[in-house]
Amino acid sequence: MAVPPLSANQLRVTDNLSQLLEVLPPPLRAVLEHEETVEGLIEIVLDLGRDAEARFSDGRVVWLREGIPVTNEDIAFVTARVGAFGKDNRAGIERTLHRISAIRNRQGKIIGLTCRIGRAVFGTIDIIRDIVESGKSILMLGRPGRGKTTKLREVARVLSDEFGKRVIIVDTSNEIAGDGDIPHPAIGRARRMQVPTPEDQHGVMIEAVENHMPEVVVIDEIGVEQEAFAARTIAERGVQLIGTAHGNSLENLLMNPTLSDMVGGIQAVTLSDEEAKKRGTQKTVLERKSPPTFDVIIEIMEVDKLAIHHDVMRTVDKMLRGGQPRPEIRVRNANGQVDIIQKSDIEAQREPVERTGSLFDDGGHGHNGGGGVREGSRIAPPAADGGPAAPTLSNGKPLPATVTIFPYGVSRSRLERAIRTLRVPAFIGNNVKEGDVIIALKANYRKEPAKLQEGISRNIPTYVIKSNTYVQIENVLREIFRMPIEISEEDMAVQLAEEAIEEIINDPSGGLNSLELAPQSSFLRRLQHQTAENYKMLSESIGAEPNRRVRISRP
Known part of the structure; x- marks a missing residue:
């Protein structure tokens, strides 16, 4: 596989390769130093009694000191010059991203080493930058070597440096931020918490949230049930999660009993005879158990080819009903530009909704001036200079950091559920005087009782829904917070x-x-x-x- 092309925004950094070469025995180092290019070097493999080899991204294998097998002295030379090996049999070189992994015999003696080259690739997330900026929790899947950790590292840098967010990296094997106590500069201003042993990762994840108030937590290789539960706990506290897990696809993850909780989990539900007959299904069906921990799943098919599930909840529900997911597929072409070669079915459903009229009917009682009634405009009008307008309410006032909603005739329980599901900064007020917006049921609004008249006189925007259904309540929240309105x-x-x-x-x-x-x-x-x-x-x-x-x- 050739080294992928880079866009104008990308800069590949072969990070401190000379420091890795310095830990190799001199005869092996000399062979690599005489290679015309080592840019595509992936790893160096030393196995006792076999020839040492260097593997490159284009498929080449260079035999180091061919005909002379690796000795115990060669392995000891390397291990004496790298950091201490942990319980996961991994070590590193201080302030570099290189990883040295050991193979031991039954007595615990090291008889093989894999020296994997660590690189920081600035700009590698341009292919998913819009998703990273959205604030949604993201889980990346893919086989080893597809660039999951490289993307995690760059996500941490972008969110901490360019967006000024408080980012904590839970770094189990020091693979994201490098070996040693001082993290590698590739993570920007993000902070790194080291994990004593792999078994402690879930505890450090919770500790990061409880002690350090992060806005974003970055986790590599979520692999056991305790870590999946810890991830859910973090997400429920409103923290953005960026993580990786081994597995090729969302379907693999859904059928993995250890990790399926991250996408909502599966439970068997037994239907009554009448209900099963109505549905045309067996009496026992599979349903999603809870909301997913991660909002977006990214399957890394190749280094620069990604399949993106933008709405994990709806995708999982569709899969459990027997449907096939159709993710958005993005690739980086030969010129380094990002192309969308397949749109997702969820994206396809958004377009007709944007072209239709409002879902929220004011019943012919619109008001000019004052608070007014929102009449279906979903996108804020452009600013005078042609740039995007700042988020505003229908009365022209800026959208508050936390919106107080006064519901009139609207189910509070459904409104609370919609606020939790959409994770919007809002709470329900008990007094119309405290409200930033009013959501009223059409039947109540037509009567124009005193409370609504008071709200209109106070210039409080009023949003009217036809019926007290969860779908309409959720959509009016999307309207207020300028979120895409999606109706399947x-x-x-x-x-x-x-x-x-x-x-x-x-x-x-x-x-x-x-x-x-x-x-x-x-x-x-x-x-x-x-x-x-x-x-x-x-x-x-x-x-x-x-x-x-x-x-x-x-x-």
Whole structure:
């Protein structure tokens, strides 16, 4: 494999290679020093009784001192000049990124060494920079040698130096920040916590959050259940996580009982006979157990070819229903530029939503001036100079660091759930005078009670939703915080069912006994039947394909 091309923003640094060569026995060092180029050198392998070899990224193997096997003295020469080996049989060279790994015999004696070259590659995350800047928690997967640790190191530098964030690196084998007590400059202003033994990594992860108040925690090689649980604990405290795990794909991770908790975990659910019949499935089905720890999964297919799952929660749900994920695939081309060669199915669903009108209806009661009612504009208007506008509320005021929301007629429990799920800086107020925004139910807003009139007179932006469903509450929060509004077919089908149910229940005359929904596929109809059952309503499918639809009735 040739050394990948670099874009204009990248600078490959072969870091302190001379220091690695200095720990080699002189005859072996001399061979490498006479090589025309050592830029592509990956590792040097010394096995007792065999010829030493140097491996390069283009597939070349150079035999060092061919015909003369490695001796105990050669191995002792190297081990005496590197740091102490830990329980993971790894050592390093102080203030470098090189890693020396040992192979021992049954008596514990070192009989083999792998000297792996450590390089800092500045700019290597340009292919995922937009995701890193988003503040979402990211997990990178890929086989060894694909550049996971190199990207972690650069992420730590960018977030600490360019964005001024408090970054803590939990460095189990000193592979991210190098050997010794002083971390390598490749991590920028990020701080590094060393781990005494691999078994202590999960404890140091929790210690980092409890003692040092980081905004970002960087972790390499999450591999055991305790570390997965520690990662969840960190994420629940609102800290951005950037980590790696061994595994080729999200599917591998989902089926790994030790690590599947990081993507929500799997649980078996037993359905009733009636529910199984409605869904058209077996009585026992697999469902996601909890929200995923990581928001985004990046599969490193090749050094410069990545598959990106932008919404882990929805992707896992789709996989458990038997669907195949379609991630976004990015590559760095021969010119060093980043190309998107495949869009994800989630990205494809965003486009029609952006073109439609508002999901939030003001019922014809818009107000000019004052607080006003948000009428569906999702993107802030551009600034006068053509640059992006600062986030503002619908009354033109800047978006506060923490938004106080006064709900009127809106389910507080669903609003709290949406705030937790989206991780937005907001809390629910009890007094309209304290509110930065008001979220009102359409039925209540039409009556314009005194509390809402008071809010409008105080120039407090008012957002109106048609019905008290979780989907609409989540979307109005996305509207307030300028987040992309994403509605899948599944969410829309459930929303239509919930709106019909609320219309039947809230009918003042009591004469509305049933409503028919729009035609849907069999899978979406099953979701609507399930929604009706959750609300203790009756439902049935009527009509023939392609116009078969669900009718919801009072019990």
